[in-house]
Amino acid sequence: MSHDTHLSLWAADRLHNISELRFRVTKTLMSARSEFQHVAVVDTEGYGRMLFNDSVAMISTRDEFIYHEMIAHVPMFVHPAVRRALVIGGGDGGTVRELLRHRGVERVDLVEIDRLVVDACREHIPETAAALDDPRCRVIIDDGKRFVAEAPDGAYELVIVDSTDPAGPSVPLFGAEFYDDVHRVLGPDGIAIAQAESPSHEPATQRRMLGLMRDRFSRVQLYNYANLIYPGGLWSFSYACKRDLCPVGDFDEARVAASALRFRYYSPAIHRAAFVHPQYQVDALAGLLSPWKSTRG
Amino acid sequence: MSHDTHLSLWAADRLHNISELRFRVTKTLMSARSEFQHVAVVDTEGYGRMLFNDSVAMISTRDEFIYHEMIAHVPMFVHPAVRRALVIGGGDGGTVRELLRHRGVERVDLVEIDRLVVDACREHIPETAAALDDPRCRVIIDDGKRFVAEAPDGAYELVIVDSTDPAGPSVPLFGAEFYDDVHRVLGPDGIAIAQAESPSHEPATQRRMLGLMRDRFSRVQLYNYANLIYPGGLWSFSYACKRDLCPVGDFDEARVAASALRFRYYSPAIHRAAFVHPQYQVDALAGLLSPWKSTRG
Numbered sequence: 349m350s351h352d353t354h355l356s357l358w359a360a361d362r363l364h365n366i367s368e369l370r371f372r373v374t375k376t377l378m379s380a381r382s383e384f385q386h387v388a389v390v391d392t393e394g395y396g397r398m399l400f401n402d403s404v405a406m407i408s409t410r411d412e413f414i415y416h417e418m419i420a421h422v423p424m425f426v427h428p429a430v431r432r433a434l435v436i437g438g439g440d441g442g443t444v445r446e447l448l449r450h451r452g453v454e455r456v457d458l459v460e461i462d463r464l465v466v467d468a469c470r471e472h473i474p475e476t477a478a479a480l481d482d483p484r485c486r487v488i489i490d491d492g493k494r495f496v497a498e499a500p501d502g503a504y505e506l507v508i509v510d511s512t513d514p515a516g517p518s519v520p521l522f523g524a525e526f527y528d529d530v531h532r533v534l535g536p537d538g539i540a541i542a543q544a545e546s547p548s549h550e551p552a553t554q555r556r557m558l559g560l561m562r563d564r565f566s567r568v569q570l571y572n573y574a575n576l577i578y579p580g581g582l583w584s585f586s587y588a589c590k591r592d593l594c595p596v597g598d599f600d601e602a603r604v605a606a607s608a609l610r611f612r613y614y615s616p617a618i619h620r621a622a623f624v625h626p627q628y629q630v631d632a633l634a635g636l637l638s639p640w641k642s643t644r645g
Numbered sequence: 646m647s648h649d650t651h652l653s654l655w656a657a658d659r660l661h662n663i664s665e666l667r668f669r670v671t672k673t674l675m676s677a678r679s680e681f682q683h684v685a686v687v688d689t690e691g692y693g694r695m696l697f698n699d700s701v702a703m704i705s706t707r708d709e710f711i712y713h714e715m716i717a718h719v720p721m722f723v724h725p726a727v728r729r730a731l732v733i734g735g736g737d738g739g740t741v742r743e744l745l746r747h748r749g750v751e752r753v754d755l756v757e758i759d760r761l762v763v764d765a766c767r768e769h770i771p772e773t774a775a776a777l778d779d780p781r782c783r784v785i786i787d788d789g790k791r792f793v794a795e796a797p798d799g800a801y802e803l804v805i806v807d808s809t810d811p812a813g814p815s816v817p818l819f820g821a822e823f824y825d826d827v828h829r830v831l832g833p834d835g836i837a838i839a840q841a842e843s844p845s846h847e848p849a850t851q852r853r854m855l856g857l858m859r860d861r862f863s864r865v866q867l868y869n870y871a872n873l874i875y876p877g878g879l880w881s882f883s884y885a886c887k888r889d890l891c892p893v894g895d896f897d898e899a900r901v902a903a904s905a906l907r908f909r910y911y912s913p914a915i916h917r918a919a920f921v922h923p924q925y926q927v928d929a930l931a932g933l934l935s936p937w938k939s940t941r942g
Contacts, residue, residue, distance in 0.1 A: 358665065363691075364691060365669060365690065366668070366669050366689070366690045366691025367666065367668050367669065367691060367692070368655065368666075368667040368669075369664065369665075369667075370665040370666075370667065371663070371664050372662060372664065372665075393662065393663045394661060394664060395663065395664070414923070548708070548873055574879045575878055576876075576877045576878055579873075581872055581873055581878050581879070582871045582878075611924050612923075612924050613923045613924055614924065615923075615927070617921045618921060618922075618923060618924070621917075621918035621921035624914045624915060624917075624918035626909075626910045627908050627909050627910055627911065627912050627915070628909050630912070
C-alpha cells in the first residue's frame with residue numbers, strides 16, 4: 349500500500365453542517381463523477397477500503413458486515429420462504445451477498461441506478477461485489493422507481509430498498525408512488541425493508557417513511573443497529589409486510605440454528621433486541637408502529 | 646450567541662489517528678489547562694454545549710441523558726436499595742443528577758481528581774452540574790484511587806467509575822489495586838459499574854477490565870448503549886456485583902413503573918436489550934461474562 353505520507357488526507361462525511369466524521373485516507377483508488385453523483389473508493393488507515401457517494405460514507409470493508417447482515421437476515425428469518433428478492437440500490441453487492449447465503453433463494457434482482465457504483469465496487473471491493481457475479485443474481489442498471497413500476501404483481505417475496513440518504517438519486521425511493529409499487533410487486537407474505545436513516549438526526553424522515561408504509565401494509569416496524577461509519581450511534585431499517593407477519597412474535601429462532609449460517613453481528617438475540625428502541629425514539633414514533641404479537645409459545 | 650462567522654471552527658475528537666469526529670463550534674466558553682489535562686467548554690451548532698477533556702468529547706447537552714441514564718439506572722433498578730453511592734470521576738455532575746432522582750438515595754460522594762472540570766461545569770453546564778450542589782451530594786476533589794483505598798469497608802451500595810479513557814489521569818482506574826478497593830468498600834449486595842470503552846475500538850481494554858472484575862466479583866456483565874458523540878456506534882459499561890445479583894434475571898421491571906421516574910433513553914426493555922451483544926462482541930468476550938440466571942418468573 350502506497351501511503352501518501354507527505355499529506356494528511358481525510359475523507360470527510362459531513363452531517364447537516366453540525367458534525368463531520370473523517371477517515372484517514374492512505375490511498376485513493378478511484379474518484380469520478382457519474383451522471384448521478386460523485387463516487388470514490390479509498391483505502392483508509394483504520395477502516396479498510398471505503399466507498400463514498402457524494403462524500404457520504406457508504407460502506408467500509410471493516411464494518412459492512414453489520415449493515416448487510418442486519419438488512420438481509422432479519423426479513424430472511426421472518427418470511428417463511430424467500431425465493432425471489434429484489435434489491436433497489438445496494439450496487440456494492442453486500443446485501444445480495446448476504447441474501448444468497450440462504451439456500452432457498454433462487455434469484456436476486458439488483459437494480460442500481462448508477463453503473464459507476466457497480467463498476468467501481470466490482471473493480472475495487474470484491475468483498476461485497478463478487479456476489480453480483482453469482483449466477484442467481486441479475487444486475488440491472490436502471491431507475492429503481494421505474495423498475496418496480498414495470499415489474500409484475502407478486503413477483504417477489506422480499507424487496508430491500510438499500511438506498512443512500514433521501515437526496516440526489518434516492519429521493520423518489522422515499523415517496524408514496526414508489527411504495528404503491530413495492531406493495532404490488534410483493535407476494536401475499538411479502539416483506540419490504542428499507543434503509544431508514546438515523547433516529548436522532550432524521551426523526552421526521554423516519555416518521556414520514558413509516559406513515560407511507562402504514563397506509564399500505566398490514567404491519568410496520570423499525571429496527572436499529574449500530575455500525576462504525578455512520579454518524580450518531582444508532583441507525584435504522586424499516587420493516588413492512590403485506591399480511592401480519594410479526595418480526596418478533598412470528599420469529600422462530602430455531603431456523604437460525606438450522607440454517608447453519610455463521611454471523612458476525614446478527615444473532616437471534618440481536619434480532620429481537622434490534623426492535624427495542626430508546627425512549628426518545630419510542631416517543632418520536634408514537635402511533636406509527638404496529639402493536640406486537642405475543643411471542644410464539 | 647456570538648457566532649464566530651469569520652472562522653470555520655471545529656472541535657475534533659481523534660480516535661487512534663484513524664478517524665475523527667468533529668463538531669462545529671459557535672463559541673468557546675472556556676479553555677484552560679489544569680495540572681491533569683486540558684479542559685474546554687464550547688457551544689456547538691448542533692449538539693448544544695460540550696465539554697472536552699484533552700480534546701476528547703466528554704458530554705454534550707444534546708445527548709448526555711443517554712450516557713447518564715444508562716450508567717445510573719441500570720444498577721439502581723437491580724440493587725434492592727441503594728442509600729449511599731460513590732461516583733469516581735464524573736465531575737460534570739450528570740451521573741450524580743440521575744442517582745439523586747431515586748428517593749432512597751441518602752448520599753452520593755463524587756470524587757473528581759480535577760477541580761477545573763467541576764468548576765467549568767458549575768459555571769457553564771448547569772444542566773448536569775447543578776446536581777453537585779444538592780445537599781445529598783458531597784463533592785471531593787481528590788485522586789479516586791487514593792479515596793477508595795482510604796474509604797471504610799462496606800461504605801457504599803453502589804460504586805460508579807465514571808472515568809475518561811484509560812490515558813492520563815484515569816489510568817489507575819483501570820488497574821487491579823483499584824478494583825480490590827472498590828470490592829472492599831461495597832456492601833454485601835454492592836454493585837460496581839464502570840465506563841468500559843468501545844466494543845469495536847477497544848476490545849482488549851474490555852477483556853482486561855472484565856478479567857480484573859471476574860477475579861474479584863461473583864458476577865460480571867457488560868452492557869451497551871449508543872450516544873451521538875462517541876465514535877463507533879456502540880459503547881459499553883461494565884457491571885460487577887459482590888453477590889450474584891443478575892442484572893437481567895433479577896431485574897424487576899415493576900420497580901421502574903413504581904418509581905414514577907420518566908426517562909428519555911432508559912426503559913425496562915432497553916435495560917434488557919442493552920445486555921444483548923452483537924456476535925463479534927460475544928466472540929471477543931467469550932469466557933469472561935457470567936452465565937445468565939433465568940428470568941424471574
